Structures are given as structure tokens and as C-alpha cells.
Amino acid sequence: MDKKLRILLLEDVASDAELAERELRKAKLAFSLKRVETKEAFVRELEEFRPHLILGDYKLPTFDGLSALAISQEKCSDIPFIFVSGTIGEELAIEVIKRGATDYVLKDRLSRLVPVIRRALDEAEERIKRKEAEEAVKNSAREWHVTFDAIRDPVFLTDLAGKILRGNTAMAEFSRRSFAEITGHSCRQLVCNLESMEKCPLQQMKKSHRRETGVLPISGRYFELTVDPLLDKTGDLIGAVHIMADITQRKKAEEKLKEYQEHLEELVEERTSELEKEILERKKAESLIKKQNERLKELDRMKSEFLSTAAHELRTPLTSILGFSEILLKRKLDEERRSRFLKIINEESAGLAGLINDLLDVSRIESGRGFKIKKAPTDVKDIILENVDLFKSQTDKHTFKVNLPSDLVKIELDKDKIDQVMENLLSNAIKFSPQGGKITVSIEQADEKVKMSVTDTGIGIPKKDLPHIFEKFYRADNASSQAIGGTGLGLGIVKYIVESHGGEISAESKLGKGSTFSFTLPTRTSKRRGGRRVL
Secondary structure, three states: OOOOEEEEEEOOOHHHHHHHHHHHHHOOOOEEEEEEOOHHHHHHHHHHOOOOEEEEOOEOOOOEHHHHHHHHHHHHOOOOEEEEEOOOOHHHHHHHHHOOOOEEEEHHHHHHHHHHHHHHHHHHHHHHHHHHHHHHHHHHHHHHHHHHHHOOOOEEEEOOOOEEEEEOHHHHHHHOOOHHHHOOOEHHHHOOOHHHOOOOHHHHHHHHOOOEEEEEEEOOEEEEEEEEEEEOOOOOEEEEEEEEEEOHHHHHHHHHHHHHHHHHHHHOOOOHHHHHHHHHHHHHHHHHHHHHHHHHHHHHHHHHHHHHHHHHHHHHHHHHHHHHHHHHHHOOOOHHHHHHHHHHHHHHHHHHHHHHHHHHHHHHHHHOOOOOOOOEEEOHHHHHHHHHHHHHOOOOOEEEEEEOOOOOOOEEEOHHHHHHHHHHHHHHHHHOOOOOEEEEEEEEEEOOEEEEEEEOOOOOOOHHHHHHOOOOOOOOOOHHHHOOOOOOOHHHHHHHHHHHOOOEEEEEEEOOOEEEEEEEEEOOOOEEEOOEEEO
């Protein structure tokens, strides 16, 4: 270990503490240790000693390990907490892990203590790195997105096998395929037959770890394919960035210039009278080459800006997936830890897919292509009840209440898009009330508008963040909400959908008391019947 560890030990038996300390010294760990027995001492040393690691017995005369775990989760959740206990049953072991403990070691098997500590510290360090990367992604996502799709030439990211992970708008237009069709396919299938090149730039880059280029002839056009390495934080190669610059005009100009030069050499004596005309044509060709070179310089500048943001956006989930999958491949793990690591890999993969889907939705919204509103007469009551039933089946910690008027009219709307709005709002209501609680869905109808509201009793939103929550990539920066995942794009997409229907959306919240998100939709009626408007 590179630094001296500060270890806080919650233990009332001095001999047991000495045994644990002896195991640590046998492993030649550099550490300082403080032992406490009471709640007051434990809380005080959390603030004054600021430990890197907590070891705790499960039962003490005046204090217990679960209470200590709850305090550490509240005050310093990033610090690993390992139970060191005489006896702990399987059900209790599962419960302490659910409540946030990193692991447990039985006192009669203290030989496991040091490996468990090393693994816990490695995982804690990885979590800190992941949080730092996530923050960097949030801050740079907007710049990355704008830069990526602003590049006029096709740009795409691949893994080391050549599978496309992301392509810009120009790439989709070039391949005449949607983003979904591009993602996951080999660049050999979508771009060209790389075997037509003397050397494959991707294979060369994997050997050299630096930029490689090649020229691709495609259907009478020429492209300069530039492949740059994509590295993780440790400098390991994890993929590649490909940029295809159309150099057809430059190639044609070069060929034409070559023809002119050869022609001049053959006919210089016979066609002296035409020499001035040939020189003029050559100057035009040289001017064209100069313009193409200037354009390539500008492309290189834009490419550098893109690389600085693209790495941040993809590094976090990719690093987690690679790291935990490597552990699963190289280590023999018990079923519980194996399942936990697979769950992390699955969640990180789902998070990456969600981020890409959100970015695609935002791209479609901003480009005006692929995100269409298709309205039809729809019963909003069905939308509400279907979504509430769906989310009821996904949680046993929350209760749901639905308030529906009896005389709801049908509304002209896009059911799929309003479904997306309700799914987002209900998902947020559950996600931001992690301890459970009541979720109320209401509909009010008045003044040719229908107002739908979702209310939760969760952690709430700070007052200073309320004006910004519908902005793309924005997330509240209080500690409670930062511990909950998300891309920061969902509410921006929801706002666009509601406003595209001619409606409005708003939010009310009190920190620690819960939040209410409401949106209105105009009703579209054609005639009256029986004193009440109907479709």
C-alpha cells in the first residue's frame, strides 16, 4: 500500500483487538490504529481521526455494529466498513451487506482479514475514481455532444476489435443507416473493405499506440482515414477514434496536376504557345490543394477538441465494466461476490446504454430529425393506470395513490411520448425516495386543459436548483441526489415532449419533504353533447 492507513477499530475485547492488529503487522501494512468501544468515541474519531477503513465487532456492551454502520454510512459512506465478529449467520451477513457493509470476517478466520482489507480499499479507490469521472462527464457532456456532431466528416468510436460504439451525425448520413443500426456493428461492414488498403490503420495503431492513417477508395471517392488511440485514466488502450476526411478533390487535383506535368514534359517543345494556359491550370490546381490543406488543419483542431471530451464521456462505464469483468475472469469468487460484481457490470452497461439513448434523443431533438410527435385521440386515464401498474410491480417500498376525475375527455396526443414522460416522472419519484414512501398521481381538468401531477415524499430538491432542473445535463449538487445515478437528460427531454404538445411543465419541492412535477396538456374538442364537451 502506498500510504499509511488510518484504521478505526470498534472492539471492546483488548485481546481480540491485539489479534487483529497482529494479522495486519504480519502483512507488513503501514498503518495507525485507534480502538474505540462506545458510540461517543466512535463518532468523535470519525471526525478527528478521519479513518481510511473501519473494522467493527457486531455486538458490544453499550453499542452495536449495525448502529456504527448506519452512522458511518451517513457521515462518510465512501469509507469501507468490515465486520470482524465471533459469529455471524448467513441471514445476518446478507443483511449487513445490504445495509452498506463492505464485507465480514470471522474472528476464528483472521487470516482472511488482510486480503479482505486490500480488496475493500481497492474497491473504495475505484468508486472514488468513478465519481470523479462521472463529475467530469457531467461537466463536459454538453461540449462533447456539440463538438462531436458538429464535425462535418464521419467520425466514429470503436473498441479494439473494430466494433462501433458511437458515430456522429455525418457518420449516420454517410452509411445511410440510423444510429441504432450503426452501433455494435463492425466498421469493416459499414465503412468499407479495409483489406483494399495496404495496411489497416486500426491494426497499426494497436501496435504503435499512436495516430495512424490510410487512404480509402470508396465508390469513386477517396477518404483519408485517421485512427487515434482512446486511452483510459491509467494510459491503457481501450479503443480508437476514427475520422474520415473526404480528400476526393485533393486526389483528383493531384492526379490532374501530375497529368499536366507529364504532358508538359512531352510537348514542351511542340506546344510552347499553350504553355501559359497549362501554367494557369496548374496554379488553379495548387490553389485547390492549398484550400484542402487548410481545411484538413481545421479538421485536426476540431478533432483534438473532440478527443478531449470523448474520453471523459466513455471512460467511466468502460473502466468499470473492464475492471470488474477482469476480476471475474482472474479470481475465484464466492457466489455472493460474483453476483454483486455481475450486477455492477450490468448496471454500468445499462447506464452506458441509457446515456447513449438520452444523447440520441437530444441529438434528434436538436437536429429536428427522428423525434416526431404523432397525435391521436387518447384516453389519458389509460396512460396513468398502465404506468402506475408497471412501477407498482418494480418496488415493494412505495405505495401508490391515483386521483382520477370521472369525466375525463380524450386528448389529441402522442401516446408513446406521453408514456415516456410518465415513465420518467414515476421513475424519478421512486429513485429519489430511496427509503420508500407514498407516490400520488393526480389529474385535474379545467379551462380546456388537463393537468397531470406526480408527487413523492422523497429527498426533495434544493431551492437553488429548481430553476435549472429541466436543463440538459443538469443535476442537483446536494449530497443525497449525487449518490443517485442518472444522465441529467431525462427532464430536458420530458420538457421538450410536453411543450411539443402545446403544454407546460413545472416542479415544486421542499428539501427532505418531497417533490411534485406537474404538466398540462390542452384538450382538443370538436362538439358538445349533453352539456359536456366531448371529442
